[in-house]
Amino acid sequence: MRKIIQINPKDNVCVALCDIAMGTKLSNGIVTVDDIKLGHKIALDDIKMDDPVIKYGYPIGHAKTDIKKGFWVHTHNLKTGLDDVVNYQYQPNFSEIKPETIRTFKGYRRSNMKVGIRNELWIIPTVGCVNNVADKMAELTKPYLKGSIDDVIAYTHPYGCSQMGDDQENTKMILSDLIKHPNAGGVLVVGLGCENSNIDELKKVMGDYDQKRIKFINCQDHEDELADGVEIIKGLIEIMALDQREEIPVSELIIGLKCGGSDGLSGITANPCVGLLSDKIIAQNGTTILTEVPEMFGAETILMNRCASVDIFNKTVELINDFKLYFKSHDQTIYENPSFGNKVGGISTLEDKSLGCTQKAGSAKIVDVLKYGENVHIKGLNLLNSPGNDLVASTALAASGAHIVLFTTGRGTPFACPVPTLKIATNTVLANKKKNWIDFDAGKILEDGNMRLASEELFELVVNVASGRLVKAEEAGFHDMAIFKKGVTL
Numbered sequence: 001m002r003k004i005i006q007i008n009p010k011d012n013v014c015v016a017l018c019d020i021a022m023g024t025k026l027s028n029g030i031v032t033v034d035d036i037k038l039g040h041k042i043a044l045d046d047i048k049m050d051d052p053v054i055k056y057g058y059p060i061g062h063a064k065t066d067i068k069k070g071f072w073v074h075t076h077n078l079k080t081g082l083d084d085v086v087n088y089q090y091q092p093n094f095s096e097i098k099p100e101t102i103r104t105f106k107g108y109r110r111s112n113m114k115v116g117i118r119n120e121l122w123i124i125p126t127v128g129c130v131n132n133v134a135d136k137m138a139e140l141t142k143p144y145l146k147g148s149i150d151d152v153i154a155y156t157h158p159y160g161c162s163q164m165g166d167d168q169e170n171t172k173m174i175l176s177d178l179i180k181h182p183n184a185g186g187v188l189v190v191g192l193g194c195e196n197s198n199i200d201e202l203k204k205v206m207g208d209y210d211q212k213r214i215k216f217i218n219c220q221d222h223e224d225e226l227a228d229g230v231e232i233i234k235g236l237i238e239i240m241a242l243d244q245r246e247e248i249p250v251s252e253l254i255i256g257l258k259c260g261g262s263d264g265l266s267g268i269t270a271n272p273c274v275g276l277l278s279d280k281i282i283a284q285n286g287t288t289i290l291t292e293v294p295e296m297f298g299a300e301t302i303l304m305n306r307c308a309s310v311d312i313f314n315k316t317v318e319l320i321n322d323f324k325l326y327f328k329s330h331d332q333t334i335y336e337n338p339s340f341g342n343k344v345g346g347i348s349t350l351e352d353k354s355l356g357c358t359q360k361a362g363s364a365k366i367v368d369v370l371k372y373g374e375n376v377h378i379k380g381l382n383l384l385n386s387p388g389n390d391l392v393a394s395t396a397l398a399a400s401g402a403h404i405v406l407f408t409t410g411r412g413t414p415f416a417c418p419v420p421t422l423k424i425a426t427n428t429v430l431a432n433k434k435k436n437w438i439d440f441d442a443g444k445i446l447e448d449g450n451m452r453l454a455s456e457e458l459f460e461l462v463v464n465v466a467s468g469r470l471v472k473a474e475e476a477g478f479h480d481m482a483i484f485k486k487g488v489t490l
Contacts, residue, residue: 001017001446001447002017002446003016003018003020003026003027004016004017004020004028004042005017005268007055007056010054011055012047012053012054013041013042013043013044013054013055013073014028014041014042014044015039015040015041015042015055015268016036016037016038016039016040016041016264018038019035019037019038020036020042021035022034022035028044030042030044030069030070031070032072033068033072034071034072035072036072038263038265038429039263039345039346039347039427040072040073040074040264040346041072041073041346041348042071042072043067043070043071043073044069045069046066046067047063047066047067047073048063049064049066050063052081053067053073055352056267058299058351059081059351060078060298060348060349060355061079061081061349061351063078064078064079065077073348074343074346075343075348078348079349080335080351081349082334082351084324084328085321085325088300088301088313088320090304090305090313091305093305093306094305094307094364096365097283097363097364098283099285100280100283100284102249102250102285103249103250103284103463104247104248104249104250105117105247105248105253105464105466105467106245106248106466106467106468107245107248107467108185108244108245108246109246109248110182110185111213112182112208112210114182115182115248115252115403117403117419117420117465117466117467117468118150118151118183118184118419118420118468119148119149119150119185119243120150120152120153120184121141121149121152121185121188121233121236121240122155122178122181122186122188123138123152123154123187123188123190123233124155124178124179124187124188124189125154125155125156125157125160125189125190126189126191126192126197126199126202127159127192127195127197127198128156128157128159128161129161129192130190130192131154131157131158133190133219133229134154134156134190135154135156136226137154137188137226137229137230137233138153138154140226140230141233144234144237145237147240148240148241148243148244148245149185149241152233155178155479155481156481157482159197159483159485160175160197161196162196162489162490163196163197163487163488163489163490164488164490166487167486167487167488168196170372170373170483170486171483172197172201172205173205173372173373173374173399174373174395174396174399174483175197175202176205176206177373177375177398177399177400177401179202179206180209181398181399181418185239185240185243186213186214186236186237186239186240187213187215188215188217188229188232188233188236189202189216190219190229191217191218192220193218193219193221194220198218199216212239215236245467245468249285250285250286250466251284251285253281253286253287253403253404253462253466254289254401254402254403255278255287255288255289255402255403255406255462256288256291256394256400256404256405256419257288257289257291257360257361257405257406258291258292258360258390258393258394258397258406259271259295259360259407259408260388260390260407260409260413261409261411261412261413262353262356262408262410262411263341263345263346263347263427264346264347265410265426265427265443265446266408266409266410267355267357267359268356268426268445268446269426269443269446270408270410270426271356271359271360271408272359273424273442273454273455274359274362274408274424274455275360275361275362275363276362276455277406277455277458278360278364278381279362279363279364280455280456280459282364282379282380286379287376287381287401288361288362288380288381288382289370289382289397289401290360290383290384291383291384291385291386291393291396291397292357292387293319293320293385293386293387294327294337295353295358295388296320296354296357296383297324297335297350297351297354298349298350298354298355299351299354299355299358300316300320302358303316303358303383304316306361306365307365307366308366308367308380312366312367312368315368319383319385323387335349337353337388338350338352338353344411345410345411360406361381364381365381366380366382366383367379367380368380368383369382369384370382370383370384370400371385372384372386372396373396373399373400374400375400376400382400384396386484387484389482390407390415391415391417391480391481391482392483392484394407394417394421395481397417397419398418398419398481403419403466404422404462404465405420405421405422406424406458406462407421407422407424408425408426408442409423409425409426409430410426410427410430412425412430412433412434412437412438413437414437414476414478415480416474416478416479416480417480418479418480420470420474421471421473422439422440422461422462422471423437423438423439423471423472423473424438424440424441424442425438425440425441425442425443426442426443427443427446428443428444428446429443435472436472436476438472439471440458440461442454442458
């Protein structure tokens with residue numbers, strides 16, 4: 001296997017594909033001056049202080065000191081070159097994705113003609129005060145599941161009351177989105193009765209809904225809410241048990257794109273592999289969603305120039321700059337990134353992280369920019385307003401309509417979100433070590449160099465998951481949700 005890779009001919013650093021000892025002569029003739037860990041960078045040329053360090057063909061920061069050829073390049077000698085709020089110019093640079101013959105998967109067609117890939121029964125509390133009630137209802141009703149029903153799941157959370165303004169509205173939007181998600185064949189909404197996000201308020205946000213499959217219970221109105229809730233769920237089970245999968249075109253799939261616990265190989269293996277998968281989904285007239293806005297900083301101009309119109313470009317500029325102002329309004333550093341784990345894995349600056357992160361979006365043009373909690377309207381590649389936090393961003397993807405979240409990781413994580421969360425390892429070491437977490441090993445790309453073959457294999461896995469195959473987190477029974485907390489708690 002190769003020891004190093006120069007990602008772009010313009011780069012003045014290469015990346016170690018394995019641990020390399022000090023004094024090793026590399027294939028390009030350079031001798032390493034330091035021990036270099038897997039995923040970390042090595043200077044290909046002498047780089048003077050304040051000169052740009054180039055990776056992926058773009059600057060990932062500036063040298064803090066002179067860096068000699070063969071030296072380790074990382075946080076000790078590299079700093080970000082990013083500024084605060086920026087004025088951007090639209091310079092369109094995108095190509096159309098060539099259409100492909102539409103493939104199908106086996107999914108559930110709902111009464112509103114939306115498509116689900118699971119037939120789960122969800123119990124959703126309006127407020128954290130009834131979390132235990134929701135959990136108990138799920139426990140009590142599992143023995144009654146039958147037919148095509150996959151599971152009964154309570155999605156607990158600490159919100160729904162003591163919130164103000166947009167913070168309260170965010171909670172109502174996300175809860176409403178999940179209540180109406182097509183992966184749920186039936187939903188029981190469990191309210192307390194006195195909370196701000198009470199059932200009546202939620203219904204205003206929900207609009208039209210399937211009254212046969214979405215039911216409500218206010219605990220304060222019932223002498224025994226558990227017994228009454230179980231009876232309601234039994235009624236939903238009778239309806240859902242008859243649901244059957246049918247052939248659905250991949251054009252109706254919505255795939256969320258997310259990374260977390262990234263390392264220096266994320267932008268070399270897993271993320272570009274997912275990018276090819278995204279292009280293929282779009283070639284099938286399907287939809288993908290890229291989020292985690294703070295991890296676009298440093299690569300945002302690449303995305304902006306892929307916007308399909310000036311209007312979409314302006315929405316992307318607003319997306320980026322508003323998120324920077326969000327940090328500043330809380331007196332926080334905009335570029336307080338990458339994380340500790342990212343740095344251990346070889347990522348040195350936010351530009352380094354973002355240029356790898358955004359590769360999940362492939363090469364398609366951007367057709368829309370979604371607000372937090374907003375559902376997808378247009379097929380193709382969408383951007384979504386959400387922070388980088390894994391649970392918050394993945395929940396946001398599900399709330400916007402994603403059927404599956406593809407989650408690339410170099411460090412590994414067991415979490416899940418309200419939809420199947422398919423974990424893709426950037427390296428084979430992780431894939432072999434955490435077989436109970438990882439669904440797909442993109443690290444094999446380093447061995448055979450066949451990115452396209454790996455993306456085709458990933459596509460087949462996605463189709464199988466959409467048709468009912470469980471991901472590792474589902475097999476473990478893991479289900480999480482988190483809402484973006486933005487305001488004051490009363």
